[in-house]
Amino acid sequence: LPNDHQQPISIEADKAFFDQKQGTASYSGNVMVKQGSIVIEAQQLTIQTNPETGEFKALNAQGSPSKFSQQMDQAGNTMHANGDSLDYDVTTGQLEIHNNGYLQRGEDEISADYIHYLLEEGTFKAENRGSGRVNMTLQPSLTDQID
């Protein structure tokens, strides 16, 4: 949802470690992050906050896989993404998925080595980084047959 990043963040994890000076926090073991409709699950999470304002800037999640989901509209359609490593830049609203990337957004489903997804515009770029072509699936309703 558009105002997600103004929402409070709650993070659960087995272990946590803070570095106030750097403004970074890292968590490990069954990490669960919630911010508005965003939910992130991972084994390893590091969060970047603005040391002065304490505002949440970006995060990196590692897992096999690590998961990211966000509700896209009032109708309850949610997008899901997972991959070995996720970089979520809150300020620019961009999500980068590295290795075994998977993104499901409404009708589209994409799996690729690397996916770069812009949350607001809903645009993405997926690339084959050596382990196979990008594979995207469209539901029949959206496309018309061209057989």
Next chain:
Amino acid sequence: CGFQLRGQTQVPPQLQSLTLLLGTGSQDFDRDLRIALAQAGIRIVDSQPSAELHQLKVNPLELDDTVMARASDNDITQVERRIKATYFIRDEEGKALWGPRTVSISIMLNNQDAEQSLRSAYNAEQMQRASHQLADELVYDLNYATF
């Protein structure tokens, strides 16, 4: 020079009674075949083939004419006709146990430019004799069926 009286020739037990599937296209030949089978003591059963009742299937007769002579007005006057019958012995699933076996006979048809009634009577007589002999040869061939 080694000739002695012909020894016992007997139709194999499996062929003592048969059911017929005649697709020869010639009613005369079908009848001559039924008569030849009856004369050889083979019982014709009018039912579906079964484990104990094999089927004698005969394909359409093949006629191959060779023009032997033509009158000065190009009308055909003499023809050599080779008639071939191909048969199978089949089990209840239609698998060929014996065959394809082909018997053939050649006849000379002369005065083919005679008046219509003369010619059809002559051809009818020659074809009846040929059909009769071909049926006998087919039944004789059954003596040598091996299963």
Next chain:
Amino acid sequence: NEWDWVPKESLSETQQATLSQYCRGAYVDNWQVMEGNNTHLLADMIYRDEQGTLYMDGAATLRQPLSQLDADSIKGVPGEYYQAQGDVSLRAQGQLIRSDNAYISSKDGNQTAQFDQAKFLSHSSRIRGEAGEISRTRDGLIFIKEGFYTTCEPGENSWQLYGSSIELNPDSGFGTAKHVQIRIHDVPVFYFPWLRFPLDTRRQSGFLFPSFGISAKRLTLTAPYYLNLAPEYDATITPNLALPIAASDAEDKDKIGQGLDIELRHLSRYGETRYEQSTFYDEGGDEATLRKFTTDQHLTESFAVGAYLEDNPTDNRVPELNNTSIQEEDNYERRGYARYNLGNFSSNVQVRRFQTPDPLEDKPLEWLPRINASYRYANTQYSYQPDVEFTDFYEPDKEGQDGERAVLNQDFNARFGNEWGEVTAGMLHQYRDYQLHDYDLNQDRRASVNHLSYYLDTSVVFERRFNGSWRQTLEPQVSYLYAPYKEQSDIPDFDANEMEMTYAQAFSHRRFSGNDRIGDSEQIALGLESRIYDDNNVNRWTLQGGQVFYLDDRKVGTTGQTGDVVDDSARSAFLTTASYNGDDFTLANHFNYDFDENRVDLAQSALKYTPDSGLVFNLSFSYLHDDNEDEMTKQSSFGTIIPINDNWHFFHQQSYDWIDREQTAQVEGFGYENCCIKTSFSYQRWRDDDGLFDEGVFVQFILRSLSGVGRTNSDIDTIADDYWNQGKVGY
């Protein structure tokens, strides 16, 4: 290998079996059906922009349930359009289109794909083509603009069909083309404004492609059109055109003009009905027509009715160009019949009339009607064979005699024997009763004859094995026949005919075919028959030799009074036959030598040699002695087809009449055949129905799956027709 082309050697056994000997490979369609109805996009890079346009670069694939589009890059909005660039290929079941770029749009639900500078292939019908532009609708309809198509294998261009616009419709199984040009090895040989042709064998019948013939004075052109009116109705309509090339003079045989052939076929549950008509208008506007109607309906398992009607409405004028099965005859038959068969009982009734347009020709006897019934009974010992026939003969020329004839023939015999010997004693009863009308004397009268013949057939069979498991039989046969003389002078000869004396005739019990003469004969026939069976028990050789010894003179002939001796010879000629039945060699040989007159009475032999190498060697010779020399027959014919190499064949035929000392038929020709074309060029010279000689050059070529072209010689069947084999592969 852009054409999914797999050479023969690397095809599977079953695939190879479907190939003709002239095809060097096959198109293998490895199209897999995909479950579900999602669309899958694959590429090295996929990028979607704000407007929702997808960009796919690097081995881009757009896979849909019924088709797959591959290209270097594909751009598009799902559901609206796709634009593919670089090494584009669209695959579907049995179809492949390749091009540099393609545009697929989904206007109002109906999707078409447009390809520029494209190549196209349909695997099953082996059709490939190229064009400036190819478009394809969702259900597989293909439009080719300014392109060509062929069924020749890649790299082979025996023929191409160029068209400004070609439409191939896999559902109807037909293609149509406009401004058609046929090129043989890139040489344009044929132009036609419009053309309809079959795409698969499902609907192909008759000539569907314009055919032409050239002779010194004229060009002939036929353009068949195939109509499938309903599943059980179809028709072929063939306009014919004969155009002058050079000034033709009166005694020219080839007429100029135009005509039409029509063939209608109806298939019902009971059987087929067919109507054929050929009409031709010559320069003077005179019509010449031949037509034929045939139907054969099996109403029940045992009962069938039918009709066979030929007609020449334009009194003795016959069409100049005629591709139908009704050709010029002396007598055109009109016959209606009904048949009833049950078990070993068979019967039929038929009415048979004739139209004889030429007043000089003798009008044949007509049957108004003929009814016959026959039954067969046999067990291991007895055989009984009654035949009954009633015919009401009518003589249209109203001269001589006609009338009603009732016939009863009964053959009864008993067989005694075991595995090596057999004796058959039998009796043949022949009864005739006539109600005659004599036109010359204009009086009616009756006649009848009742006749009994007795026969005794005996045979003993010896056998031996030789060279491994071959088997030879030796079967002496002795037959005694006693058929007393019965006065038959007052009986006309409607259908009696004396049959030539051969080995088989020697052991038969009737001297005359037909029912108007009962041959008198007391004779003993001696014969020896030997059959040779190979190790698979197939009868290869059959040799027979024998002679008939007459104990009395014969006094019944087909002409003149019976009672005068017609034949007083004490023995027949020595009668022999030799026949061989091989897989690629067959021989049938009859040879009778008359020791009393020291001359050959009859010598007929027909030999066919067709080894696997593709060589064909036919030889036939027929000599029948007759005291009156112009009744004698002495003719020979030799025909051969010689494969020159894998594709070229040479064929030749020579038929010679030794009595008239002239060549009755001569054919020189050669043919080329490969996977997609069969051609035949032949020069033929033959003795035609007016005793004069006709000659012509016959050019034929068939573009596989397009249909046949060319003129056949409908006057005479020759080795050229064996080679042509209706355009099918091989011969």
